[in-house]
Amino acid sequence: MEIEGIRALVTGANRGIGRAFVEELLARGAALVHATARDLEELQDLAATDRDRIRPLELDVTDAAGIEELAAATAELDLLINNAGVDCPAAIAGTEGMAEIRRAMEVNYFGVLSMSRAFAPVLARSAHSGIINVGSMASFMHVADNTGYCASKAAQLMLSHGLRHELSVQGTRVVQVLPGFVDTDMGSRFPMPKASPRSIAGAALDGLLVGEDLVLPDRFARMSYEALVTAPERVMRTPDAVVAELVAELLANQPAD
Numbered sequence: 001m002e003i004e005g006i007r008a009l010v011t012g013a014n015r016g017i018g019r020a021f022v023e024e025l026l027a028r029g030a031a032l033v034h035a036t037a038r039d040l041e042e043l044q045d046l047a048a049t050d051r052d053r054i055r056p057l058e059l060d061v062t063d064a065a066g067i068e069e070l071a072a073a074t075a076e077l078d079l080l081i082n083n084a085g086v087d088c089p090a091a092i093a094g095t096e097g098m099a100e101i102r103r104a105m106e107v108n109y110f111g112v113l114s115m116s117r118a119f120a121p122v123l124a125r126s127a128h129s130g131i132i133n134v135g136s137m138a139s140f141m142h143v144a145d146n147t148g149y150c151a152s153k154a155a156q157l158m159l160s161h162g163l164r165h166e167l168s169v170q171g172t173r174v175v176q177v178l179p180g181f182v183d184t185d186m187g188s189r190f191p192m193p194k195a196s197p198r199s200i201a202g203a204a205l206d207g208l209l210v211g212e213d214l215v216l217p218d219r220f221a222r223m224s225y226e227a228l229v230t231a232p233e234r235v236m237r238t239p240d241a242v243v244a245e246l247v248a249e250l251l252a253n254q255p256a257d
């Protein structure tokens with residue numbers, strides 16, 4: 001698969017990593033990028049940078065009918081990038097926060113599932129197709145005070161495994177990207193070195209091109225994964241302590257990319 005000449009769709013393209021995906025796809029010669037967001041107005045400045053190749057579209061990934069409608073109207077697509085996501089710092093044992101916890105599951109898991117189900121038949125018509133799901137190192141490592149987010153991203157990781165298995169028959173590659181801390185609105189509450197959104201998008205596309213199933217796009221993601229494979233029992237039993245140690249190491253040895 002090549003990026004040159006492809007037709008792609010990115011969710012949550014108005015800011016952060018989603019916007020970086022659009023820019024990186026265009027820089028690498030994509031023919032057309034469906035840049036989708038909940039608020040069409042927020043895509044206007046991005047669309048103005050390349051009116052021939054950026055198609056701004058309104059899409060909420062929790063709107064099942066809207067997703068079906070868009071898939072039915074999309075004749076050709078080579079690459080679906082499920083990037084839209086929400087954070088979830090709500091306490092799971094608190095008296096409030098249930099709506100936020102459900103929301104994380106709706107966007108980060110069911111949103112990716114609905115998009116993938118709707119667009120799989122469209123991707124099947126492409127000679128070379130792929131799906132990139134933007135997960136997190138929180139897909140495999142618990143991060144304290146963000147359990148709702150971790151649970152939704154863990155569910156998304158299992159979803160990617162299942163999609164890869166089922167869609168291999170139609171030749172669609174499925175790549176799960178597992179970033180650490182990224183310099184976006186979502187990452188702003190974490191006071192530590194962060195990778196650039198563009199480096200995450202670039203690493204994900206590189207991973208797709210070389211046939212990787214999992215992409216660890218930044219240093220914290222790689223440190224976390226290394227802890228998982230070298231000390232799985234520690235990660236399973238005391239993930240919060242492991243993450244605290246990794247964060248201390250990241251702070252002591254910058255940069256994050």
Ligand SMILES: NC(=O)c1ccc[n+]([C@@H]2O[C@H](COP(=O)([O-])OP(=O)(O)OC[C@H]3O[C@@H](n4cnc5c(N)ncnc54)[C@H](OP(=O)(O)O)[C@@H]3O)[C@@H](O)[C@H]2O)c1
Binds near residue numbers: 017038
């Ligand atoms: N930043 C990090 O440190 C980090 C680390 C690991 C993984 N990630 C993942 O990277 C992805 C992108 O996050 P980001 O860092 O770029 O965060 P961000 O700047 O907060 O952007 C999140 C994007 O998702 C969109 N979105 C949220 N709910 C949506 C919905 N229901 N339908 C459609 N779009 C929706 C947002 O749109 P609105 O503007 O309309 O809200 C926005 O475009 C997420 O999946 C996130 O979990 C981020």
